[in-house]
Amino acid sequence: MSQDHARAERLIAQERVEGLSAADQQWLRQHLSECAGCAARAGATEQAIRSLRGLSIALPPALASRTQFRVRIRAEQLRSEPRWRAVWAACGISWAFGAVTAPYVWRWLEWAGHRLGVPNIIWELGFGLWWALPAAVVALILLITDAGRGSRSDWNRQEN
Amino acid sequence: MPTPLAAPASLLFSTLMADDKKSLALGLRRRDPELLDRLIEQYQYRLFRYLLYVTGNRERAEDFFQETWIRVLERGHQYDGKSKFEAWLFSIARHLVIDWQRQKKAQSLDALTNPEEGAPMEFAGDDPSPLHLLLTQESEGTVHASLGELPAIYREVLLLRFQEELGLAEISIVLGAPISTVKSRLYRGLEDLRVLLAGESA
Numbered sequence: 001m002s003q004d005h006a007r008a009e010r011l012i013a014q015e016r017v018e019g020l021s022a023a024d025q026q027w028l029r030q031h032l033s034e035c036a037g038c039a040a041r042a043g044a045t046e047q048a049i050r051s052l053r054g055l056s057i058a059l060p061p062a063l064a065s066r067t068q069f070r071v072r073i074r075a076e077q078l079r080s081e082p083r084w085r086a087v088w089a090a091c092g093i094s095w096a097f098g099a100v101t102a103p104y105v106w107r108w109l110e111w112a113g114h115r116l117g118v119p120n121i122i123w124e125l126g127f128g129l130w131w132a133l134p135a136a137v138v139a140l141i142l143l144i145t146d147a148g149r150g151s152r153s154d155w156n157r158q159e160n
Numbered sequence: 161m162p163t164p165l166a167a168p169a170s171l172l173f174s175t176l177m178a179d180d181k182k183s184l185a186l187g188l189r190r191r192d193p194e195l196l197d198r199l200i201e202q203y204q205y206r207l208f209r210y211l212l213y214v215t216g217n218r219e220r221a222e223d224f225f226q227e228t229w230i231r232v233l234e235r236g237h238q239y240d241g242k243s244k245f246e247a248w249l250f251s252i253a254r255h256l257v258i259d260w261q262r263q264k265k266a267q268s269l270d271a272l273t274n275p276e277e278g279a280p281m282e283f284a285g286d287d288p289s290p291l292h293l294l295l296t297q298e299s300e301g302t303v304h305a306s307l308g309e310l311p312a313i314y315r316e317v318l319l320l321r322f323q324e325e326l327g328l329a330e331i332s333i334v335l336g337a338p339i340s341t342v343k344s345r346l347y348r349g350l351e352d353l354r355v356l357l358a359g360e361s362a
Contacts, residue, residue: 013347016322016350017321017328017343017346018343041354044354044357045354048350048354048357049322049350051303051357052303052307052318052319052322052323052353054303055304057205057208057209059204060208060218060222063208063222063225064200064201064204067204067225067226068196068197070230071193071196071200071229071230072193074230074234075191075193075233078191078233079191
């Protein structure tokens, strides 16, 4: 008989945790209808689960909207990150290319300058400009991006 | 024994569910802002409740809540659409809590994931227990108090199973533990809760 109680105890929990086979379910129903102690235990277990399901909490005010706002800002950052990577990669490549080709460019400009009869200062300035061009392009990108960010900040302020 | 109509109906339902999960995975991969807004609204109560019960602190739960959704945004491509979204969501939240706890207590990962082998894991380790304080403040009777007395590992699985209605396999995804571990924690937690409630009401 005590083996029956032990089995019933096991099945009461098992029914809630992982479910029972039809045969076990039938046996348990039969046992519970005959054993007041096990029926009380089954009732208490059921009550514990019902109580757990009935628990409620209060949400902090505007939790969802505040989170949505943060997520959108982060999404905006993530969207701009690859563009920045591309800009820095372009700068790196441009610098490496410039360093490798500088002697050849210098010689070519020197040759072209003499052939066209322009003063040395002119083709030397041309060489300087050739070196400064990538930096000028990056500065332009930065200026455009800053302008865009400024207008987005205005939008953020309006949202707040 | 399913009726002749039940099988196609359930098949259709599971196909629809699978399609939903796939479109969800696609939207997360694209970082669709409307989809994220909708998910935040839809899961705010369940996620916050889970975090509140595992951390025992409203402010911290709120921080983790926001951080969880940032992670969802950043790592949306990791959701494969095969498992339930909420299981993936809760596992992200849980990892954040564990990382925070690890920093706080400098415990090893093994101690956190195999609590049966050592001291039981407590997500909230302040003294007195913040959960206890919270539950005292927001007393909803003996259930809250009894739940607060349970070790966090048992409290967590009980909440996932009986409040979130997650299946055993889904809980095992959240916990990153085998189903056998989930079951043993559920049996132990349910028994402890029953005893605690019986003691409170006696």
